[in-house]
Amino acid sequence: MSFERGELLIGASVKARAHVNIALIKYWGKAPARDATEANLPAVPSLSLSLDALYTDTTVVFAPDAPNDFGSLNGQPMDAATLARCRPVLDRVRELSDVASRFEIISENHVPTAAGLASSASSMAALAAAAATLTGLTDPSGKALSALARLGSGSACRSVFGGWVSWAGHHAQPVAPRDHWDLSLVVAVVSSKPKALSSREAMQRTARTSPFYAGWVQSAPALFEEGLAALKRRDLALLCDVMETSTYRMHACAMGARPPVLYWQSPSLAAIEVVKELRSEGRDMGWTMDAGPNVKVLCRSADAEDVREALLRVPGVGEALITKPGPGVRVSVKGGA
Ligand code: PMV
Numbered sequence: 001m002s003f004e005r006g007e008l009l010i011g012a013s014v015k016a017r018a019h020v021n022i023a024l025i026k027y028w029g030k031a032p033a034r035d036a037t038e039a040n041l042p043a044v045p046s047l048s049l050s051l052d053a054l055y056t057d058t059t060v061v062f063a064p065d066a067p068n069d070f071g072s073l074n075g076q077p078m079d080a081a082t083l084a085r086c087r088p089v090l091d092r093v094r095e096l097s098d099v100a101s102r103f104e105i106i107s108e109n110h111v112p113t114a115a116g117l118a119s120s121a122s123s124m125a126a127l128a129a130a131a132a133t134l135t136g137l138t139d140p141s142g143k144a145l146s147a148l149a150r151l152g153s154g155s156a157c158r159s160v161f162g163g164w165v166s167w168a169g170h171h172a173q174p175v176a177p178r179d180h181w182d183l184s185l186v187v188a189v190v191s192s193k194p195k196a197l198s199s200r201e202a203m204q205r206t207a208r209t210s211p212f213y214a215g216w217v218q219s220a221p222a223l224f225e226e227g228l229a230a231l232k233r234r235d236l237a238l239l240c241d242v243m244e245t246s247t248y249r250m251h252a253c254a255m256g257a258r259p260p261v262l263y264w265q266s267p268s269l270a271a272i273e274v275v276k277e278l279r280s281e282g283r284d285m286g287w288t289m290d291a292g293p294n295v296k297v298l299c300r301s302a303d304a305e306d307v308r309e310a311l312l313r314v315p316g317v318g319e320a321l322i323t324k325p326g327p328g329v330r331v332s333v334k335g336g337a
Pocket of ligand 1: 022023025026027028046118120121153154155156199200289290291
């Protein structure tokens with residue numbers, strides 16, 4: 001798992017598109033790191049789905065005269081916190097390619113503004129792919145690229161690949177293609193406000209103070225294996241059962257932290273009730289939640305419109321988006337020698 005080194009694309013601009021992914025089996029908690037290349041190694045294995053409708057486009061060019069990396073996000077200059085998140089990825093690219101130059105980054109999130117979905121996974125995967133290509137780093141397997149994206153945000157390593165993706169250790173890997181199964185993920189938007197507490201901080205606090213953290217880490221691998229088996233044999237009832245169990249356990253261990261980490265809001269619970277009602281009609285589906293109050297419902301594509309309409313009737317749910325399995329990261333090069 002390493003990059004091959006090629007020519008620098010001097011004078012070129014490289015654009016990468018990476019899609020948001022949502023974990024069915026959750027990553028929550030980090031393994032100890034010995035150095036910067038081991039940042040964001042997961043304490044537990046996870047399983048995710050990349051989504052077609054939500055993605056980030058990031059263009060990277062060399063900025064040899066600039067004193068620091070700089071850029072724009074959705075047309076506004078990048079703030080210091082955003083640049084700080086890009087830094088580990090860009091520093092690693094410089095190290096691997098022996099380049100001293102700073103970079104200019106132009107990033108656009110194609111996640112509807114009201115969607116309230118974290119775009120750190122898609123942004124960091126797109127940044128890693130664009131910067132690696134610009135500096136001549138190639139990796140046909142995607143594994144070295146996935147490990148690079150992980151340095152920006154753990155879950156970003158999964159956005160390098162399309163369809164169904166697993167992650168344990170340094171990099172993620174594809175486990176089933178997009179067309180493996182005709183499922184949809186309906187996202188019920190409860191809040192589009194920025195997170196009250198970042199996943200990074202919340203994970204650290206959980207690991208440090210929650211008495212349930214050890215139980216979470218110890219029980220996660222068996223859930224992961226069960227989820228993977230359900231995915232492979234297309235058993236939606238089982239996959240949803242395992243997804244909800246993983247979600248409950250992740251949030252339970254976060255709620256056990258001190259001060260507690262609670263992402264759920266009243267409309268989140270009402271949306272979960274809607275899922276239970278639809279399921280009682282005999283339709284297999286399940287819900288999951290991440291570091292925020294939005295609820296995501298995994299269902300057969302034939303049921304997606306009914307799920308969306310039912311979620312939109314929940315007071316406090318402002319929007320509901322139907323998404324389908326999406327592709328892996330794609331890169332295009334313009335100009336250059
Ligand atoms: O990689 P981060 O810091 O965005 O953390 C992601 C954590 C969850 O979204 C809650 C779970 C997951 O596996 O994506």
